Amino acid sequence: MAKGQIFTGLDVGTNTIKALVIQKNGADWEVLSYAQMPSFGLRRGAVVNVEETAKNIQLLISGLEKDCGRKINSAYVNIGGSHLYATPSDGLISVSRADHIISQEDIDRVLQATKAINIPLNEDILDVFPTEFIIDDQKGIKQPLGLVGVRLEAKVILLCYFQSYFMNLTQAVLNAKLQIDDVIPSPLAAANSVLTPQQKEIGVALVDIGAATTSLAVFEEGELIHFAVFPIGSANITNDIAIGLKTEVAIAEDIKKQHGTCILAGNDDKKNESRKKIEVFDASQSLSFTKKNLVDIIEPRVSEILDLMQKELKKIGRQEMLPGGIVLTGGGAKLPKIKELAKQQLKLTCQIGVPKNIAGLEADPALATVAGLALGVGDFDSTSRGSMMGLSFGFMKGWSSKFKRMFRVFIP
Incomplete structure (x- = not known):
């Protein structure tokens, strides 16, 4: 080639x-x-x-x-x-041209006006995400270029960083x-790699579960409408296993990958299976635990992460109100049964997002x-x-x- x-x-x-x-x-x-x-x-x-x-x-x-x-x-x-966070803002300008046709210069000015907010000296604005333009009190405008008006307003999300x-x-x-x-x-x-334009149009939340952080990005009508990052991730689950089973973090990570799951299956055979002892041997120690022991450690931490997502959705009035549902991605999304737990807890359709x-x-x-x-x-x-x-x-x-x-x- x-x-x-x-x-x-x-x-x-x-x-x-x-x-x-x-x-x-x-x-x-x-x-x-x-x-x-x-x-x-x-x-x-x-x-x-x-x-x-x-x-x-x-x-x-x-x-x-x-x-x-x-x-x-x-x-x-x-x-x-x-340290990344989003904050809403708005800006208002008078249209500059005598014929009141909104130009690109007007759009640039109103977006610049949205950045006139007080933030700490050691923080700055990474980007501006417009969610809506308002022309002379006419709301819900996505593309103001070339339209006619006297006053142009923009409502945006500012993404800030340390x-x-x-x-x-x-x-x-x-x-x-x-x-x-x-x-x-x-x-x-x-x-960009896992969501479709259709999902972003009807309303969808992407939950990216990394090792040390979990991020939430909510889209609707093709726009980013909410963004949040929390200092909790899949490494916290590993640490919980290490503490609960009194073992090293490296061994706990292997146990999570090989035996971990968020919920137990409901039928009797699976319940009996969950009570069987799992033996893990290492040069320094041997461990014995059941699948249920592991779920009792993993499920509360995953539920905590999902509860944080639910609170964020509630803030913006999208709790149980996203037709595109939840898309889980990141390394933490590989944990077995996490999709089922998320669907149960968030009461929305849920899928695992892959590139x-x-x-x-x-x-x-x-x-x-x-x-x-x-x-x-x-x-x-x-x-x-x-x-x-x-x-x-x-x-x-x-x-x-x-x-x-x-x-x-x-x-x-």
């Missing part, structure tokens, strides 16, 4: 760093190379050790280059962590001799973010890029312009 342009997604997570290189083959995307390695230098999704993180990224990218035989100069990078963590992340990538194409919030990248539209990539929810980072940048024109993401910001066409291209840094 001829060598075309390649696109790289870099998912810097608390437990694992993942990188994916893809290339267009005709009308389809295909994997050129994928690799992952343990992550050191992050805490709860945020980079706290720049040097260690940079070293790991450089090792990972070097291995990818050898594997695919291509030079990787830049990547789209995720940003995660509970500056030090953002700088640590970008510095770690740059120190790894890698250019940064853009920085994308993890759950929005995941949504779509990349040939040769494993259908693994843990790969959703890295796939979304790579997929969100390809050689689409602006219209098809926006359509792929299911976004309807007609005046902010395309993934890259949507995130404002905050910066593009080149290594000398």
